[in-house]
Amino acid sequence: MSLWVDFYRPKxxxxxxxxxxxxxxxRSLASSDDFPHMLFYGPSGAGKKTRIAxxxxxxxxxxxxxxxxxxxxxxxxxxxxxxxxVVQSNYHIEITPSEAGSYDRTIIQDLLKEIxxxxxxxxxxxxxxxxxxxxxxxxxxxxxxxALRRTMEKYMSNMRIILCANSTSKLIAPIKSRCLxxxxxxxxxxxxxxxxxxxxxxxxxxxxxxxAKEIAEDSNGNLRKALLVFEALRMQSPDLxxxxxxxKPDWETYCHKVADMIVQEQSPGRVxxxxxxxxxxxxxxxxxxxxxxxxxxxxxxxxxxxxKADIMHWAAVYELRMRVGNKKIFHLEAWVVxxxxxxxxxxxxxxMDGFD
Amino acid sequence: MTFFQPxxxxxxxxxxxxxxxxxQPWVEKYRPKTIDDVASQEHTVAVLRxxLTSTNLPHMLFYGPPGTGKTxxxxxxxxxxxxxxxxxxRVLELNASDxxxxxxxxxxxxxxxxxxxxxQTKASDGKTYPCPPYxxxxxxxxxxxxxxxxxALRRIMETYARITRFCLxxxxxxxxxxxxxxxxxKFRFKPLDSESTASRLAHVAQEENVPVSDQVISAxxxxxxxxxxxxxxxxxxxxRLSHSTDPPVPITPADIQEIAGVVPDPVINSFxxxxxxxxxxxxxxxxxxVKAKNFDEVRKKVKGLMREGxxxxxxxxxxxxxxxxxxxxxxHKKAQCALVFAEADKALCDGADEELWILETALRVxxxxx
Ligand SMILES: Nc1ncnc2c1ncn2[C@@H]1O[C@H](COP(=O)(O)OP(=O)(O)OP(=O)(O)O)[C@@H](O)[C@H]1O
Ligand SMILES: [Mg+2]
Numbered sequence: 226m227s228l229w230v231d232f233y234r235p236k237x238x239x240x241x242x243x244x245x246x247x248x249x250x251x252r253s254l255a256s257s258d259d260f261p262h263m264l265f266y267g268p269s270g271a272g273k274k275t276r277i278a279x280x281x282x283x284x285x286x287x288x289x290x291x292x293x294x295x296x297x298x299x300x301x302x303x304x305x306x307x308x309x310x311v312v313q314s315n316y317h318i319e320i321t322p323s324e325a326g327s328y329d330r331t332i333i334q335d336l337l338k339e340i341x342x343x344x345x346x347x348x349x350x351x352x353x354x355x356x357x358x359x360x361x362x363x364x365x366x367x368x369x370x371x372a373l374r375r376t377m378e379k380y381m382s383n384m385r386i387i388l389c390a391n392s393t394s395k396l397i398a399p400i401k402s403r404c405l406x407x408x409x410x411x412x413x414x415x416x417x418x419x420x421x422x423x424x425x426x427x428x429x430x431x432x433x434x435x436x437a438k439e440i441a442e443d444s445n446g447n448l449r450k451a452l453l454v455f456e457a458l459r460m461q462s463p464d465l466x467x468x469x470x471x472x473k474p475d476w477e478t479y480c481h482k483v484a485d486m487i488v489q490e491q492s493p494g495r496v497x498x499x500x501x502x503x504x505x506x507x508x509x510x511x512x513x514x515x516x517x518x519x520x521x522x523x524x525x526x527x528x529x530x531x532x533k534a535d536i537m538h539w540a541a542v543y544e545l546r547m548r549v550g551n552k553k554i555f556h557l558e559a560w561v562v563x564x565x566x567x568x569x570x571x572x573x574x575x576x577m578d579g580f581d
Numbered sequence: 582m583t584f585f586q587p588x589x590x591x592x593x594x595x596x597x598x599x600x601x602x603x604x605q606p607w608v609e610k611y612r613p614k615t616i617d618d619v620a621s622q623e624h625t626v627a628v629l630r631x632x633l634t635s636t637n638l639p640h641m642l643f644y645g646p647p648g649t650g651k652t653x654x655x656x657x658x659x660x661x662x663x664x665x666x667x668x669x670x671r672v673l674e675l676n677a678s679d680x681x682x683x684x685x686x687x688x689x690x691x692x693x694x695x696x697x698x699x700x701q702t703k704a705s706d707g708k709t710y711p712c713p714p715y716x717x718x719x720x721x722x723x724x725x726x727x728x729x730x731x732x733a734l735r736r737i738m739e740t741y742a743r744i745t746r747f748c749l750x751x752x753x754x755x756x757x758x759x760x761x762x763x764x765x766x767k768f769r770f771k772p773l774d775s776e777s778t779a780s781r782l783a784h785v786a787q788e789e790n791v792p793v794s795d796q797v798i799s800a801x802x803x804x805x806x807x808x809x810x811x812x813x814x815x816x817x818x819x820x821r822l823s824h825s826t827d828p829p830v831p832i833t834p835a836d837i838q839e840i841a842g843v844v845p846d847p848v849i850n851s852f853x854x855x856x857x858x859x860x861x862x863x864x865x866x867x868x869x870x871v872k873a874k875n876f877d878e879v880r881k882k883v884k885g886l887m888r889e890g891x892x893x894x895x896x897x898x899x900x901x902x903x904x905x906x907x908x909x910x911x912x913h914k915k916a917q918c919a920l921v922f923a924e925a926d927k928a929l930c931d932g933a934d935e936e937l938w939i940l941e942t943a944l945r946v947x948x949x950x951x
């Protein structure tokens with residue numbers, strides 16, 4: 226039994242619940258052979274991958290649902306071996322080059338050329354080109370992006386590329402210039418409610434408007450999250466009645482605890498305590514940016530208006546330093562100390578020279 | 582691997598497959614065939630045209646922003662010099678998708694460079710080509726070559742200059758090491774000016790039988806900023822879209838903006854207004870016309886924008902234009918905003934979190950404007 230998120234995932238453009246104009250546009254693009262390279266972007270959980278799968282199905286028919294996972298071995302220029310998972314059907318292939326870290330260029334170079342120089346197996350395929358879906362395209366290194374450029378032009382007659390990314394900011398201009406940009410906005414609360422109602426109907430139970438709305442709002446436009454929470458709650462209390470307690474993931478609760486600690490006390494001892502908590506979070510592979518943002522969001526909710534902007538300012542500054550720098554923990558800590566000193570200064574007017 | 586059957590030979594596969602033109606994306610279909618088709622780069626074309634008759638060619642360096650005709654020009658020139666039959670033996674094209682490390686420079690490039698040009702085979706299409714006695718090595722996207730690899734090229738360029746000419750193509754001329762750049766004649770490719778873009782687009786539209794209004798053309802020009810490839814792609818998508826209904830609906834400037842990922846005016850205007858930068862706009866959404874009262878309201882606005890999935894750089898660009906060109910905002914306030922725009926742009930380029938930096942920008946504009 227698969228999860229609702231997977232089980233009720235629409236398979237065709239017609240089945241998509243929201244952004245109908247976009248679906249229409251995609252259908253008209255898929256109907257013809259001059260289908261362009263595309264770049265899908267938008268926040269996570271907005272349904273980009275589902276939409277891409279629907280486009281593939283629209284392009285080639287049911288065959289794109291028969292997926293196979295392969296492990297491919299690539300050789301880096303320094304003769305190191307890389308194992309990469311590829312998902313493929315007869316008509317398309319899906320890769321996540323960021324799995325290879327800084328060797329992503331090797332994968333792009335090798336795999337794309339190989340695909341570009343082969344033909345459709347299925348001679349009755351509706352299109353003579355094959356599609357390469359590249360996930361997390363915004364994490365591609367510059368070299369890997371450069372490697373895509375001429376490939377995208379040269380092999381256009383038998384290959385199309387679909388890039389999937391959270392944002393276009395990190396893609397180099399020549400790549401954007403070669404793609405049709407497709408923005409997939411997060412669904413609104415109402416749209417999420419509609420999807421949940423649809424699921425409830427299929428599962429044959431009634432869903433109160435109130436409950437649906439609460440779950441939808443909590444998800445912040447992340448449909449995947451909404452459906453997961455929805456299913457979990459339904460397991461707990463089948464009629465979804467009474468006050469809902471939407472369980473937060475552990476790491477989030479933990480971050481909130483850290484935020485509360487920062488607001489409660491500002492002292493060297495407290496910094497040490499916070500530090501060990503930050504290590505704990507990092508060791509559980511919570512991305513440092515997520516840690517910083519979650520803590521900051523919570524802190525600003527509990528401090529005076531006049532401090533809020535400053536706290537977010539330093540969050541932005543230290544997040545950037547964290548990216549450019551190497552030791553994540555240094556910058557997280559620095560931000561914590563900064564916030565504590567801002568807070569203390571605000572309350573007791575302590576002289577802050579030497580902290581700026 | 583069962584996925585795709587390899588073709589009989591690599592050679593057959595790499596040979597450009599001639600596709601039915603109607604199925605080709607327009608950017609490829611309307612790629613200039615001769616250097617005279619290249620729009621807007623008059624100076625470059627004039628110089629290159631002379632090389633067609635003089636059979637003398639310097640090493641060259643083409644540089645300029647994406648979609649301005651660099652690759653097209655050199656390919657067209659090479660084809661006009663050698664014709665289809667000699668192209669293969671006389672021209673070596675390497676781009677960023679090829680391995681171009683130092684070892685390749687030493688082997689493959691050097692080997693090709695030192696070969697004596699093969700005698701001209703007779704043109705099968707009955708035309709005569711100048712077919713000068715040298716080969717051309719095109720290093721496209723050369724800015725992605727490492728410094729070492731570039732350094733290794735220096736000697737080769739000099740040693741075999743008599744029989745081999747190089748053409749380096751790149752976006753950023755500063756990424757080419759000086760000793761290489763100084764060995765080349767440089768050609769700058771400008772972003773296409775509005776008139777050339779307009780006439781090129783009009784030409785494509787006419788050939789493809791799509792009616793386009795002047796407003797649509799100017800929307801294409803303003804969204805593509807001198808990148809002709811981008812404007813042609815937009816035009817094609819828009820025309821697909823308009824043909825998806827029966828009868829086709831005319832293309833509107835709003836279609837183009839949507840395709841180009843531009844934040845719609847009402848959205849950006851309402852954002853600016855909420856930050857205290859007032860913009861008169863009747864089409865703004867209802868809650869848009871008021872200034873945010875506090876931090877939480879600004880944050881809510883930013884989160885809304887991010888949920889819509891607009892790209893941070895796009896938001897930044899449009900907000901920047903709005904603020905800097907604002908008719909009544911005081912100059913010192915604009916100056917403060919300019920500072921944060923610059924910082925945010927740098928941060929985004931360094932890969933910083935988009936939401937944090939749009940919020941930072943918003944808060945500082947809010948503060949400056951109040
Ligand atoms: N000056 C131009 N005249 C006519 N068509 C052009 C011109 N510039 C670009 N185009 C159109 O844009 C397409 C891409 O151009 P081209 O490949 O030459 O760009 P480029 O300068 O090499 O860009 P990049 O830096 O991204 O590699 C061409 O196929 C053609 O349709
Ligand atoms: Mg090019």
